[in-house]
Amino acid sequence: MTVTPRLPRVRASELTGRGWLNTGGVDLTLSGLRGKIVLLDFWTFCCINCLHVLDELRELEAQYRDVLVVIGVHSPKFVHEADPVALAAAVDRYEVHHPVLDDPNLTTWSAYTARAWPTLVVIDPEGYVVAQMAGEGHKNNVALLLRDLVAEHEAKGTLHRGDGPYVPPAPTSTTLRFPAKAITLPDGRLLVADAGHHSLAELEADGETLVRRIGSGRRGLLDGDAATAQFSEPNGLALVPDELRAAVGYDVLVADTVNHALRGVRLSDGAVTTVAGTGEQYMVGAADNVAARDGDESQADRSGLRYDGPALDVRLSSPWDVVWSPAASAFVVAMAGNHTLWAFDPVTGRITHLAGTMNEGLVDGPADEAWFAQTSGLAVDQDGRVWLADSEVSALRSLDLPGTPAAGDATQPVVGTSAGAGLFDFGHRDGPADQALLQHPLGVAVLPDGSIAIADTYNGAVRRHVPGRAADGSPAGPGEVTTLATGLAEPSDIVVLTEGDGVQLLVVESAAHRLTRVPLPATLAGQILDAGAHRTQRPVTDLAPGAVRLDVVFTPAAGQKYDDRYGPSTRLQVSSTPPELLLDGAGDDVPLERVLRLNPDVAEGVLHVTAHAASCDADPAIEYPACHLNAQDWGVPVRITAGAADVLTLPLHG
Structure with a gap:
């Protein structure tokens, strides 16, 4: 038997934190878990790579349910993530079906010398650390290690089979469950990506009355009619332009995030069709991200950085939002999972890498040199500029496409930043945009005057950015950021409603499982607030x-x-x-x-x-x-x- 390489035998440190979730109120100890293989998953709920690992672990948890205990050690990056109520909501939202240790002070994180989200640590049935690995994509390695550990400790008599310590929380029932994004339909009704129910909810214009549900509500990837189709945590929604709907055969494009796919929905009968993605995750640099068809292999760059080809042959990575760009004659796709933007042409059925190097961070400039960080919200303004909520750098950013006014003479897309300082700096600070701070924003919308509303998710606020203008109307200066509303429960998207001369914002309050109307003054003016700056604290x-x-x-x-x-x-x-x-x-x-x-x-x-x-x-x-x-x-x-x-x-x- 070949044994997976192991670390030197080191006794695992005890698990210390503020409290436990998913244990029925019981505090777990490693000594109490002796005889089980324990896998510690150091995570934080903002992190897309951590969410990928949750999905990778589901199959292993099911396969080894009688010998493996997975424990999520939640060591937060953002201030909001240290809130125990927010953590409990996230454990519910992402269907975490194992015990979770609340580690707000990074005590257990430090004991295991974790340095990155996510980090996995495997502890054998005798209480020794046998492996540590950072990042995602380790499912195969972990599976081989579990196989070897089961065989080794069963032979030694140190493996104890039986149920683990997971205790599911009491179920709740609401019309919406962690809604993610929403759009207004041509008839005035609303379509909501009901992520927690793995479906789409069509509501009356009041934002409360359910008209119908598209999708069975079961997590999965299945095309079909409204009753049988399956989604997995859908997020972004965008209407197909009127003139293209007959040609493409659907009316709404959906970013089906955990399925790593784009889905088309026909409103007349709710039929769902997969239009991009294979259902498998795009791994940066992997050689098998594309499946060439009909001699199209010459279009592929197997390094994984560029690809222009049939959308159904390309692996995507957690598409989080979509928006139609007239300048690109395509949908722009926020590919949160690998920190890039892509363009999807619904008529030709092809998808193209548009911007980003797949490195995570905040770097502006030409599209092929720019760095993004889990872009999660998109909107297009009257001049064709694409606005981006770049969540992990807590930033409002923009993409100027060739041919649009702001792009000037540029021959390729150009990326800029209006507000935001980087991966580890955040807060709630208004004022000049180049000094303003956000906290993990997930949505953006364009207001009637051209300013930008921001769903500042972890601040529980709606913010407004007014771009700087010179006297002749040309861009000049950093502009200003103000606060329009506070006290919201993880706002993740904004729909702008205009009624006569008035403007209302319909805010998707994700953690409150509802849509909330926020009236705005005629001037659209907001408050200037300063709740301070923060930096992620790590050892x-x-x-x-x-x-x-x-x-x-x-x-x-x-x-x-x-x-x-x-x-x-x-x-x-x-x-x-x-x-x-x-x-x-x-x-x-x-x-x-x-x-x-x-x-x-x-x-x-x-x-x-x-x-x-x-x-x-x-x-x-x-x-x-x-x-x-x-x-x-x-x-x-x-x-x-x-x-x-x-x-x-x-x-x-x-």
């Missing part, structure tokens, strides 16, 4: 000044080898905040280890590390080997301290 790593070896540990799972069929199988990118922290070692290269030179004159900062490693089945007899890509971004806060460690080890897989 600081002390490193010595001068030469420091960075070592990203990756070992292919048993039966696999590095996959170099389409070029190098690994990639390591390093940068820092501030840039002066790194005197040497920044940049992009192949090896997963590198010598950095840290500036002794910079007291502290953050090292930004991105690593990719691809592996495939090693057996040459396998005609179509299964391939897997492991990828992770780390932001490691460091403090320069004389005499401290001169090695930084990050486990991509171990």
Whole structure:
């Protein structure tokens, strides 16, 4: 029997936090779980990679239900995520069917030296840590490890089969359950992406009366009529332009997020059809993201960065929102799962990579150099500019397409930022837009005067951005951000309603399971608020000044080898905040280890590390080997301290 490589035998630290969910009020201990394989999933509910891991674990939890105990250790990034009520709602929203430890002070996170969301730690039935891995895409590796651990400990007599400690919460019943997005239909009714019910809800114009439901309510990917079709946490909705509906055969495009698909819905009878995606997740850099058809393979770039081809042959990654762009003559798709924007042409049925490098962060400029961070909301203004709620950098950003007024002479799309500071800076601060702060916004809408309403989700607020203008009306200056409404429960989208001279906002209050009307003054003016700035607090790593070896540990799972069929199988990118922290070692290269030179004159900062490693089945007899890509971004806060460690080890897989 081949055994998956293990870490040295280290006794697992006890699980310490504020409290437990999904245990029926019982506090769990590792000693009480002796005899079970325990998998700790360090997560935070804002993080799309963490949500991917929840989906990856569902099958393993079912397969090993009598020997495996998965425990979610919730170690929050944002202030809002440290609210126990918000955490309980998230555990319900994402159907987390295992115990969750509330770790708001990152106590257990620190005990296990976690450095990234998500991080998985496997503990054997005797209470020893046997593996730690960061990032998503480890389902195959974990499955092999579980197989080996079951065999080993069953033979030793140290494996105890039986039920685990999970206790489901009491069920609740509401018309909507964690609604995500909404649009106004041509007849004045509303269509809501009812994510928690895995369906679409058509409501009367009052926003409360249910007319019909499209989708069976069961999680799945199934086309068919309104009663039998299945979705999985649908989010974005957009109407197909009138002139195209007859040609494409549907009226509404749906971002079916967890199915990694786009679905078309015909309003006359509620019929649902998959129009983009294969139902499998697009993994950055994986060699099997596209399935060439009818000689179309020449269009594919197997590195995973670009593709222009039949939409049903391309794997998507958590599409979160969609909006029609007249300038692009296509739907713009916010591909939250890999931090990119794509364009989907419903007439030709082709999908095209539009912007983003698939690195997570806040970098403006030409589309092929820009970095996004889990873009979750889209809107198009009167000039054709695409506005973006870029949630993980808490930013309002924009995409100017060639041919639109703001693009000028640009020949490719250009990305800009109006408000937002980066991955770890957030808050609730109004004023000049370049100093304003948001907290994980999920939705945007264009107001009648051209200003932008923002669903500032984790601040429970609706904010307004007025772009700066010169006297002649041309763009100038940063503009201003104000607050239109507060006290909302995780607003995730906004529908603008105009009645005569008045304007109302219909806010999707996701955590309150409802749509809420917010009337606006005729001037659309908002308040100037300053509730302070925040920075994500994580344990600081002390490193010595001068030469420091960075070592990203990756070992292919048993039966696999590095996959170099389409070029190098690994990639390591390093940068820092501030840039002066790194005197040497920044940049992009192949090896997963590198010598950095840290500036002794910079007291502290953050090292930004991105690593990719691809592996495939090693057996040459396998005609179509299964391939897997492991990828992770780390932001490691460091403090320069004389005499401290001169090695930084990050486990991509171990």
